Amino acid sequence: MLMKKWSLIILLLLFISLPIFVQAKYPLHLLIMVGIWSIAASSLNLILGYTGQGSLGHAAFFGIGAYASALLMIKLGLSFWFALPLASCVAAFFGFLIGLPALRTRGSYFAIATLGFNMIVTIIIEHWESLTQGGAGISGIPKPHPLNLPLVGKLAFTSMITQYYLVLFFLVLTFFLIYRIVHSPVGKTYLAIRGGEPLAESLGINAMGNKLVSFTTSAFFAGLAGSLYASYHGFISPDTSNFHLGFDLLIYLLVGGVATMPGPIIGAVIMTLIPESLQFLLEYRIIFYGGFLILIVIFLPRGLVGLWQTTFWPKLRKAGQSNRG
Amino acid sequence: MILFFQQILNGVLIGSVYSLMALGLTLIYGILHIPNFAHGNKYMLGAFISLTLVSLFKINYWLAILLSMVVLALIGLLVERYIYLPLRDQPHINSFIAAIGLLLLLEGIAFAIWGGEWHRFPFAYRQNLSFFGITITLHRLLVIVAAAVLILLLQLFIKKTTLGWTIEAVAQDREGAQLVGINVQWVSGMAFAIGTALAAAASSLIAPVYLVYPAMGSLPLIKAFVVIILGGMGSLPGAVIGGYLLGLIESLAGGYISMIYADLFAFAVLVIVLAIKPTGLFGKKAEG
Numbered sequence: 001m002l003m004k005k006w007s008l009i010i011l012l013l014l015f016i017s018l019p020i021f022v023q024a025k026y027p028l029h030l031l032i033m034v035g036i037w038s039i040a041a042s043s044l045n046l047i048l049g050y051t052g053q054g055s056l057g058h059a060a061f062f063g064i065g066a067y068a069s070a071l072l073m074i075k076l077g078l079s080f081w082f083a084l085p086l087a088s089c090v091a092a093f094f095g096f097l098i099g100l101p102a103l104r105t106r107g108s109y110f111a112i113a114t115l116g117f118n119m120i121v122t123i124i125i126e127h128w129e130s131l132t133q134g135g136a137g138i139s140g141i142p143k144p145h146p147l148n149l150p151l152v153g154k155l156a157f158t159s160m161i162t163q164y165y166l167v168l169f170f171l172v173l174t175f176f177l178i179y180r181i182v183h184s185p186v187g188k189t190y191l192a193i194r195g196g197e198p199l200a201e202s203l204g205i206n207a208m209g210n211k212l213v214s215f216t217t218s219a220f221f222a223g224l225a226g227s228l229y230a231s232y233h234g235f236i237s238p239d240t241s242n243f244h245l246g247f248d249l250l251i252y253l254l255v256g257g258v259a260t261m262p263g264p265i266i267g268a269v270i271m272t273l274i275p276e277s278l279q280f281l282l283e284y285r286i287i288f289y290g291g292f293l294i295l296i297v298i299f300l301p302r303g304l305v306g307l308w309q310t311t312f313w314p315k316l317r318k319a320g321q322s323n324r325g
Numbered sequence: 326m327i328l329f330f331q332q333i334l335n336g337v338l339i340g341s342v343y344s345l346m347a348l349g350l351t352l353i354y355g356i357l358h359i360p361n362f363a364h365g366n367k368y369m370l371g372a373f374i375s376l377t378l379v380s381l382f383k384i385n386y387w388l389a390i391l392l393s394m395v396v397l398a399l400i401g402l403l404v405e406r407y408i409y410l411p412l413r414d415q416p417h418i419n420s421f422i423a424a425i426g427l428l429l430l431l432e433g434i435a436f437a438i439w440g441g442e443w444h445r446f447p448f449a450y451r452q453n454l455s456f457f458g459i460t461i462t463l464h465r466l467l468v469i470v471a472a473a474v475l476i477l478l479l480q481l482f483i484k485k486t487t488l489g490w491t492i493e494a495v496a497q498d499r500e501g502a503q504l505v506g507i508n509v510q511w512v513s514g515m516a517f518a519i520g521t522a523l524a525a526a527a528s529s530l531i532a533p534v535y536l537v538y539p540a541m542g543s544l545p546l547i548k549a550f551v552v553i554i555l556g557g558m559g560s561l562p563g564a565v566i567g568g569y570l571l572g573l574i575e576s577l578a579g580g581y582i583s584m585i586y587a588d589l590f591a592f593a594v595l596v597i598v599l600a601i602k603p604t605g606l607f608g609k610k611a612e613g
Contacts, residue, residue, distance in 0.1 A: 054418050101600040108360045108558065109603055111421065112550045116595040119547060123589050247425050254422050286433030293426030297419050298411050 015168055019161045028160045034265075034272050035167035036229050039174045040245075041252040041264030043221030048250070049259035050182055051214040052194025053103065056111045056246050057118030058222050060098070063241020065091040065223025066230040067125060067132060070141045073231075080144035084227045091223020092216050094121075099215040103208060106197065118243045126238040137237030141230050163232055170228060171265075174221055179261055181217070190214055194259075255296055257303030266304055332580040333573065338465050338534075340572020341472030345527035346549035347556065347564035348479060349520035355496035355559045356516040357409060362424035364524055365546025366431035369539060371397050371525025372532040373439055376446055390529040394522040401521030402514050409517075410510070435539040446533035468530045475526055476565055479519075483561065492516050496559070544588070551595045557605030567606065 022028055044058050068087035072078045102113040125132050146156040157163055181187055189210050192200040197207050230236050256267025275285055300307055353361045371393050378389035412420050483489035495502045495512045503509050552571050556563025574594060579587030
């Protein structure tokens with residue numbers, strides 16, 4: 001366990017020091033987007049990986065978070081630092097509303113239900129023009145207001161590097177919070193539900209209540225990611241809630257490793273880097289992407305972290321043990 | 326009053342397409358228990374293949390549809406054998422993802438071969454018919470009839486032929502079917518092939534009415550899923566009735582309430598069904 005703590009700290013230091021090595025705009029942009037997707041993928045991991053409910057509509061909460069944040073900042077003049085948590089709560093609220101009917105179903109039904117809700121959200125965003133400006137989207141979303149820090153003085157968020165740290169901060173926060181949830185008795189309850197709902201209920205677990213809480217929390221973090229996206233990108237449209245995003249998140253989870261903590265992050269990193277490095281393939285990119293996905297799911301179903309856990313790590317441990325013994 | 330009947334006719338038209346799609350999906354779901362998300366893009370491929378056959382090779386429209394169905398059936402067989410079969414023992418989520426991968430793959434291929442523009446189907450049967458003040462193109466009428474014929478044929482096939490019984494048997498109880506000596510693997514492949522062919526039929530029939538482009542499968546796919554939930558997953562009659570019902574609801578609501586929000590009504594139906602009776606009109610027990 002000490003190994004784990006140290007490797008986490010080292011990784012953290014690595015991420016914090018990254019901007020020293022990576023100064024160019026485009027790679028930084030990629031890193032920031034990876035960070036945002038990681039938060040969103042982690043949110044999906046909570047309900048899907050740990051609670052076993054395969055939601056395909058998470059893009060809805062991402063979009064709701066983005067729009068809520070943008071509208072709070074632009075129409076009500078709130079500062080980002082208030083808008084972000086509020087918007088996340090709005091997303092969580094919708095998670096609750098949608099979860100109420102949707103979680104009464106399971107498996108494929110549930111997946112389709114969430115997908116249907118996602119489409120409803122997208123359609124409403126697109127057509128409620130008085131509120132959301134419809135298909136034109138909202139532009140000019142402000143970046144976070146400068147913070148007054150005690151020692152450092154004013155910290156403005158205009159440069160990409162500061163935004164990278166902002167996203168990194170929230171990623172670490174999300175990671176930490178989800179980690180705590182998952183490793184608490186509540187987390188064990190979720191795992192029990194994932195393992196088999198009827199069995200869990202026979203043990204006295206309130207499946208519906210727990211699923212609802214998990215779903216709502218997951219929506220919260222998805223909304224948080226959406227808010228970050230809104231401020232970073234500056235522009236959002238109904239497309240921000242497009243269900244394809246939900247599919248992308250699912251892919252990141254699978255490639256990285258479902259129900260693992262580093263999984264979503266690793267998945268986001270790899271699946272963002274791959275299209276980038278495949279730029280030269282132009283329109284054949286999607287073909288490659290789809291094919292890659294199929295191969296991964298057939299040959300590497302537990303994702304990369306799963307591969308590490310089942311193959312490499314035991315070998316390393318064995319090597320370590322035989323050295324001692 | 327005229328508007329009412331016009332909308333009914335439109336509803337039946339759209340409903341036919343939804344039914345065919347949903348039938349294909351249900352066949353696949355009944356046998357393999359995976360909701361096949363790539364179905365939409367097979368539908369799209371079917372349309373493109375028909376389009377190419379008609380415009381490039383100048384083949385007769387109906388023949389093109391049949392050929393397209395055959396090609397898609399073959400593709401369906403391949404997909405089942407090489408993608409879904411290896412994943413059968415894994416958690417369902419993996420098949421979801423494979424389906425999504427396939428979806429992307431097919432879309433990418435279509436994009437690469439045919440480009441991203443919207444294609445118009447070279448049109449036949451353009452004559453307008455008019456009765457009781459309602460106008461409809463001959464083609465649309467033919468689509469309704471053709472779809473109904475296909476559905477009837479399928480029904481006969483399932484109920485009256487040995488292969489049809491075998492498919493039903495496997496859908497009811499895979500292991501039981503194996504015990505009786507049915508080659509489950511082969512039957513799964515067949516069901517998949519037929520389901521995919523139905524998608525090709527659906528899209529080829531409706532293609533001349535709308536446009537053909539790589540992303541055309543997404544919305545019909547989701548609607549087809551709504552149909553399945555409405556009718557009950559795994560129920561063939563449910564798929565048909567649900568399909569026509571959804572088509573009618575969409576058309577009537579769209580015509581009388583709001584054209585813009587027409588799609589929304591389809592999903593509203595989804596929500597209502599899930600809230601009241603998640604297993605749908607004819608559905609079997611809820612998925613565990």
